[in-house]
Amino acid sequence: MKNFLTTGVALLALSGPAWAQGPVSGTLTDAQTGTPLPGATILIDGAASAATDAAGIFTIPAVAAGAHELRITFVGYEPLVRQLQGQAAAQRLAATLQPGGILTGEALVTASRANERTATAYTNLSKEDLAKRNFGQDLPYLLDQTPSVVVTSDAGAGVGYTDIRIRGTSTTGINMTINGVPLNDAESRGAFLVNLPDLASSVSSLQVQRGVGTSQNGGAAFGASVNISTLDNRREAYGETQNSVGSFGTVKNTVQFGTGLVSGHFTLDGRLSRIKSDGYMNRASSDLKSYYFAAGYQQANTLVKFITFSGREKTYQAWNGVPEPAITGDQTLLQNYIDNGELSEADAERVRREGRRYSYYTYDNQTDNYQQNHYQLHLSQGLGQDWNLGGALHLTRGLGYYESYRDSREFVDYGLQDVIIGGDTLTRTNLVDRKWLDNYFYGGTFALNYQPKANDRLQATLGGAWNRYDGDHYGEVIWAQYASNSTLGQRYYFNNAVKTDYNGYARVTWQALSRLGVYADLQLRRIRYTIDGVEDDQNDVRTRASYTFFNPKAGATFTLAEGRQLYASIGVGRREPVRADFTDRLANDPTPQAERLVDVEGGYRLSLPEASVLGTRAVARLEANFFYMNYRNQLVSIGQLNDVGTPLRTNVARSYRRGAELTGFLSANDKISLSSTLTLSQNRILGFRDVTFDKDFNPVLGEARTSTISYSPGAVSAHTLEGQPLNGLRLALLYKTVSRQYLDNSENLNRSIKPYQVLDFRVRYAIRPQFVKEIELGLLVSNVLNREYVANGYTYSYPGASGGLDTFNWYYPQATRNFLVSVGVKL
Template sequence: MKNFVVTGVALLAATGAAWAQGPVSGAVLDARTGVALPNATVLLDGVAVAASTDGSFTLPAVAAGVHELRVTFVGYEPLVQRLEGQTSPQQLRLTLQPGGVLTGEALVTASRANERTATAYTNLSKEDLAKRNFGQDIPYLLDQTPSVVVNSDAGNGVGYTGIRVRGTGIEGINVTVNGVPLNDAESHGAFFVNLPDLASSTSSLQVQRGVGTSQNGSAAFGASINMSTLESRQQAYAESQNSYGSFNTWKNNVQFGTGLINGRFTVDGRLSRISSDGYMVRGASDLKSYYLAAGYQQKNTLLKFITFSGREKTYQAWNGVPEPALTRNAAGLQQYVDNYELSPEDAERALREGRRYAYYTYDNQTDNYQQNHYQLHLTQGLGRNWNMAAAAHLTRGFGYYESFRANRKLADYNLPDVVLGTAPNTTVIKRTDLVDRKWLDNYFFGGIFALNYQPTEGKVQATLGGGWNRFLNDHYGEVIWARYASTGNIRHRSYFNDATKTDYNAYARAIWQAAEKLSVYADVQVRRINYELGGIEDKQVPVSAKANYTFFNPKGGLTWQLSDYQTLYASYAVAHREPVRSDFTDRPLYDAGPKAEQLHDLEGGYRLNRTVNNQVLRAEVNGFYMRYRNQLVNTGQLNDVGTPLRTNAPRSYRAGVELTGAYQPLTWLSLSSTLTLSRNRILDYRAVTYDKDYNPVIASEGRTTTISYSPSAVSAHTVEVMPVKGLRAALLYKTVSRQYLDNTESANKAIAAYQVLDLRLRYTVQPRFMRELELGLLVNNLLNREYVANGYTYGYPDATGQQLTFNYYYPQATCNFLASVGVKF
């Protein structure tokens, strides 16, 4: 393999000079005054390059053919023009007319990081997302970004997927779409399975690591994912992307847009369907979604209505695979049988199905959920230096998961015992087989705003923003069938509880150019949360919680411009986060009750972005120290719907360094790498075990231990070549070090380190009868590795008091492929 790669690169080097192209550079200026527009956005075919503080920019190499050059700046009309690649260097002078609005993205821009916010971040354009988008979920499109680890319940990236950044799961990652919070207000989870193929409608995405800038919604304790769908395309278009691959995986979508009608109106839309049988046995998904946006714009105003929706039906694969099934260890599985973790029939099936084993066999053991989003955005220019953006939003979610339950107590479903026969010859039946549904029925609504001051001249840029949001959620259960129904009818209501959460915040942010090379960043947020929960949970357990929180979250940083291509930065930020629903309802017996978390995040780094003789070099070194108080860490256990259980760790920290680099020595060859090395520790941790009577036993002495699900090393590497015009081939290599399933740092409860190599091919041509035809191929896990990317653990004593451990894992697919055909008109 090594010799093959080296030989291939040598052959490509011999042909590369035949089609290498020259650079394009220039400046972005105010059309009236000729004043440079600092940090304007320059896009070549949708790929963004930020102009420097003097308005200059460089595109290192522009391939032959006609391209679209687009330039935007807040408060100015966008500039779009054709650019043709030439062998000789080109120098451009681009002038923008004042008075325009940046295509409605003022609200998104208000919460995004840039080169002067002293924050670690990664920007992905629409084209960056499209490279990887063969139908897998959004976390898989972010797999090559720094400090990211992803996993899939079904094993192939379709259906329920997970993402962690710096060891923090999705409940600690703030996700917004057009500035509107996407995280569930109660669980803090962002379930991308509910919005399949949203990436196809996303025009840009930013991942901020650490606390980042102030956002709407839940606090960022590991990262923020900020998506925008607000781009308006000036020309009419019609597109379709279609994929097919292993495990009968299909993706089909149709996208369209009217372009700008009469200089005022735009309509854009998408219909998508994704389905897969999944790598896991009975790991199927059937996903459907739509996206529709209608906009009106005039000189200083943009009004845009957006609605998007997803409906998912997935077979429940969240139970994972017993550890002995991975190695087909019959003796090990017998322990699971002896302790009632598995039936003999399940153990036999686990041996037969091996690492693809799925626990459930009921044919409709499915999760069914629909989520409808409605957003109304207004962006208004307020003179030369000011603009305002506001949005009203409503999210409607409803759905259930259906399960077959064997030999369950009637009393647990609010049903009396069944009495058969007549006295004195009666039989009392206390248990029954049944099928139930657990429902969620919720509304999330509110408004957000941002007022931006961005002068073309002056030393200060500032934003004042905030939002008010309310979440109403009903949880209830229904029995739709029972072998012995007692007094119940179809859809018998077995339990009900509801929750109300109100969240409002305000923030102010400013960037001050204190000196020619020094900029100062300051950001402060105040956030208030009111949460109430009450009613009866399943198994007829009463639940009640009432909590109020007020958080003050200051942030600040310095950026020093060493030269035109070198920058130093440092920042300090404070964040607080409230507990989630399961922290109240499913806390361990030894836990007195959940506490709010606090994070102090210190970051600093160096950035290099240089082009010399058509060679592009970008590098960043970012160090971080994240100190927590009462961090809610995973115990390694799950509740009955697959939600991780957590407990407060009084003192803990994450410290590390993120190294990223990209090098384009030739126009046909690009290399990129990212490596994160970290130390993730809980201080004075006291492990919990159980005695023979199942009473918790807390260790009397604490010790320093590794935080669960926190690898010490994560890396991603990409080599991409273009051997002939239109063909791009890339190898993507991912490594993740060992992760522990709980906080005991036990090698017997761990996810082994793994390495995965993927191959991606994209071939694009422009035939006469359409704008573009693209053929693609993605081969995942090219080397056919058997690995797991997630898991959970729990234990209890046997009759003699000996502690037993039961580990479950989520195996990922061996070598598999996805092939695609895309057309654009």
Template sequence: MKTVLLAGAALCVLVAAPAWAQGPVSGTVLADVLHISETNPVANATILLDGNVVGTTGATGGFAIAVVPPGTHELRVIRDDFASSSVTIKGSAEPQKLGDVVLAAFAVVTPEALVTASRANDRTATAYTNLSKQDLAKQNFGQDLPYLLNQTPSVVVNSDAGAGVGYTDIRIRGTSNTGINTTINGVPLNDPESHGAFLINLPDLASSINSLQIQRGVGTSQNGGAAFGASINVSTLDNRREAYAETQNTYGSYQTWKNNVSFGTGLINGHFTVDGRLSRIASDGYMNRAASDLKSYYFAAGYQAKNTLLKFITFSGREKTYQAWNGVPEPALSGDRARLQTFINNGELTEADAARVLQEGRRYSSYTYGNQTDNYQQNHYQLHLSQGLGQRWNLAGALHLTRGFGYYESYRTNKKLADYGLNNVVLGSTTIKRTDLVDRKWLDNNFYGGTMALNYQPTDGKLQATLGGAWNRYDGDHYGEIIWAQYASNGQLGQRYYFNNAVKTDYNAYARATWQVLPILGIYGDVQVRHIDYRIDGLEPKKQDVTTRAKYTFFNPKAGATLSLGQGQQLYGSFAVGQREPVRSDFTDRPVGDQSAQAERLEDFEGGYRLTRTDLPFLGPNGALRLEANGFYMNYRNQLVATGQLNDVGTALRTNVARSYRRGVELSAFLSLNDKISLSSTLTLSQNRILNYRDVSYSYDTVTYVVTTNAAEARTSTISYSPGVVSAHTLEGQPLKGLRVALLLKTVSRQYLDNSQNDYRSINPYQTLDFRLRYALHPRFMKEIELGLLVNNLLNREYVANGYTYTYQGDGAQQRTFNWFYPQATRNYLASVGLKF
């Protein structure tokens, strides 16, 4: 009887199975933002079935529900920065493929409208990479923003302190950050004088970024300095619908700490939002005496209606870092005592320094003064307005002010009193002409202006056009103070020994349009006119007159075309001209007898193929396949290339070369199998050459550099700091729900420290492997607990990622070369805990 009952029950279960094991159901979630919907998948949106969370969307916006009970159900999709969307579905024994679920922004005018004017898309025929807030959060353990971009195409990063906290640098296609245009919400971040984007002044900025785009090459017209290798466009204009509170906390090697708290009110009464963040990052650094103490805040208050968005944003960073920009001398890495003696004989190192080189090795620091520090604060204020003008027009504008002030404090030994404007000290029959002292080199500046963009797009979307521009002014004081001296002579506390003022006015106007001529053919045009007026008055520390008057007017045209091949395939090609003025050090640090720095010109040819597929059976419901091959030829006139030398505050010295080029191919691939395992790879192969190059050596005395050119015949040479091969690969898997593990491989080929293409003056190729783990839990009492671990340099490789060199003309034809390097940390870790309420 028992057997009969069991058999009957089993039969009932089998018969009823279709009634309770229905499904699966799958679909794709897309964003309707600024009329660009079908190319914008929404990742990390939450899927609810009858109010219960049943999953999230993957990188391509795809989702799948394994089981849907019989009957009618509400499927709702939510994400904080969009209005939710609901559809009705019915349980079925057969798999169901829903149509696209489109999430609308809160209003007709959205935060994205404020940065769209400077962003590339699949109609602008340029090479670009988009990173979402979630993409950045995966790698954000407190290291500087360049390290979060390390896996993107053609990128090479390095750190003075060796571990990614403190001063860091990024190069894209061999171009340093002085050639990378960086904007935050369309407002220029690059320092108008040096063109550098010093992200150390904005620690933990990544925690407030909601999207970021890297354009390689000249790209689209931008506000601020021209892009000579790439541009980085940052947006912090996030609007989150629901109230939130979050904290992220990291501890790791070298006493590295990151602590932050973020909060937001969500949308209040359908119109108002308030968001904020407080952060602190501290690290002793891998290098000895290379500590960093970094603090920052971010605050935003916004109002939005159907056709209006008004947002005030202020953010600030304050940094105190022990100076590590000198690097370490070559014998610290090799242990070569004979070579070390050469450094001593030439006055590059004292006997005491040399003893510490042997003791400290690759972690050697040249400074021992307790407050040999860089101290700087930068406050940013932005007021953004976006106004809808009917269905076809939108006006976006911003006013901005950046206030920066700070100093380098340095201990100086045996300096001439006269060089500091001090009288010699006479004690009886003894005349003292030199002294030890402590000085501070100050920067005190204001950068302010406005940006504007008028956007047009009819409802059919065939034509998109933007008319925009900006006016910006920089006013900066550079001066030095003596705060202590062994022999103070006639000096006073805080006495200034040099002063100069720089004023730079920069305005530009541009017009851009894309036109879908045919369903498969689109064309793109962009013209920009930019004018610069730059004035310097006063003296530099060595009493040299740096009075400068420079004016430039540049006309930068761009054009391109895209051809759709169907099934997610696209061919594109473009041509763009970029021109830019020299930076401050190109004027103030030129060797005596050298010609004035000249403006640079770049003609950039880009062309490539893209493929995006989400419908291939082997990919699964949330899978995706993306391929891109981009070729580039960047032809320069008067390019300013690094000589391999630095000035006294670590700035790379540069010189014009008449003809040079960069050409290569960038290959990118991404494969995701049902969002369970993914592989992304990038590979850049390039040639970076100077034509008709002649070696230049420098004969040095205490006052001037004298340029002498040897008799070697002109030849083709490799541009400094430009590796021919760069690759990045990330393998990530989700073995358990909420647990993601990844391996990150990076390779960089040989880099030359100067333009002589001499292997002795170069950085050896290197390869690093990192391990990343993140595990997210969703308990009942809070939204999320996330545990993270990042192990950098898993294989414990000893390598350097940056350096500099200088060669002196010795007796006769003999040259003496001195190399300095920046060693990077061996195996190290960062562990984090994140809480979301």
């Protein structure tokens, strides 16, 4: 409790100094002729904020304090990008554009992004924001300091399989897109970023929307959406390399290059990356490779860009976690684990010796092997003064397997005959199998944008997508101690899944009055999903499901005074169950139902004039966002996993999440800054009935009560204190707190993750010698206080010998103190 009180005090401290927000205006002209350029788009941090009028003049009423990226684009001209510092006093700019410029694909990006007019909660991260956090860890770890975020790593150190939850919702409820193309797996709805290692090095901008947000291609956002863009173009040629090395044998090597604009029309960009790590956990290694290439052509008001990126991963399976007594040292419970698991004497000695870094598997190739290739063809086309069109065709090819050693498996489970040796009949054998995924995901997206140049009070987008997934799931036996009647690569199960998903949406924002703006967003989505064949347990998993969802959203913003804005929105999201909800449910479980969410958001943004505090120039900003997410038939985790680590879920009739997200920023003379975020929430299931067992092992339902949703902490905070004592030297302390999380929905303390706090330290020092543009040295020390904590887990409960339930928990321990050192060179 002390830590969370400290968090609250830190946020309240931000209200003491004065605040700053002022208008920015300017004129835009042709660099060669000096003539005004009407109808140019003015973007702040990637969001369209204004347009130039007939005289080439633009006005942005208020720009929040702090550093921002100002981007000006106009058809047929090179874009202008510069850093802009928000301040209290009015700012006046005189900008010029060079003819023959590059269209940068804003039609494809802004169509799905939120801004101040859409009255939703969101966070923008620029390429520079991500770069200073990127030492080689997976993308979720680069988002750890954003509001309501909890991250975890199977291997313990942020490399390999990682996960992110936002407002208690896992990646199955977080819509992720890259350049408007869905990234989430069409069946599981998960976003497996391990398949795209070092993606962050190719990201030009990223936006996290919390709640339902704006309409997206792909599945509905049931907690958040993450919109990633890699469409930026760089006018000048460049070459860069980033290299990191650190604890647990972690090594990262990245090389990037770009030609800049060639012959006024062509660009070529590329990246090669390699990341290797042994992992904090024993036998939890990762070997990750990826590439990114983009080729673009620009002509007048047309941009065509082909992008391909790929990732190949080989990870030792760490998804089983660690049994609780191996972490706590409870010898009685540890002996129960050894006895119930029938561990050999050698394995029993190993679990006692390895403790919290224990890994169950010892087979040398107990690995997950997968490659995912992405291909995207983008078109951005200006259509006169007021219209532009963005479109994309895409193909994702995924192929891979995980290999496992299996003890004493029955022949019949693999479609094999018993083996007779002499007078003995053998019904079991040791074997090695591979479970394969072989899939294609392809389709097209479009966004038609109306942005009138003479009057930006009205903006509209008409967009949508058609996508199809076609995937095979099958298993092969590649070795058996007793081969029986098997053939080479004996296939023992096969099923095929096809999913077609198409949607259309229309969005309008209208500045109805000088202080009042409104928006509406309507989406219609249609899904058809079929599965044919058998799963690995030989059960027929034939599935036929189809859904039609209508997802309306609306909101309003009201400017109370300069620097003070109220906003509110309401949105509906509907979402289909995922594959595991159909294939892994128990025999008596009902068919999974589609979920519905009504999300109400409201907030207050406050900026006050800049002031001098003790001789320093202080700037600050604050936002308070309140949310109420009301669910019907929400699919919540029951705390158990299937055989590939996917959480098992069940529908609950009524549930909700409600809370407040507070964010603040304070900076003094651009030399020291503090950013803080605190989320306080209640996450509840109504009418929850716990299950126990009587002495005859018959299930007994408990009384209906209100209970906490699994994996949903009531308090999450993140704080970054950063200083620049010398030019080029930046020091940062990053502090994270997460309150208790329950492994299932019983709200039982014995099935929970204890609260934890983590402190990290970061140093970056950049110098600019004459022979290269920049050399940057970096150091990241994670978990400075050397805390032993866990960030994820699962539980199994089963009828006990004397009635009731016996419970066993597994956890994913996170690394103790560790470090990464980096060296970056820009040519």
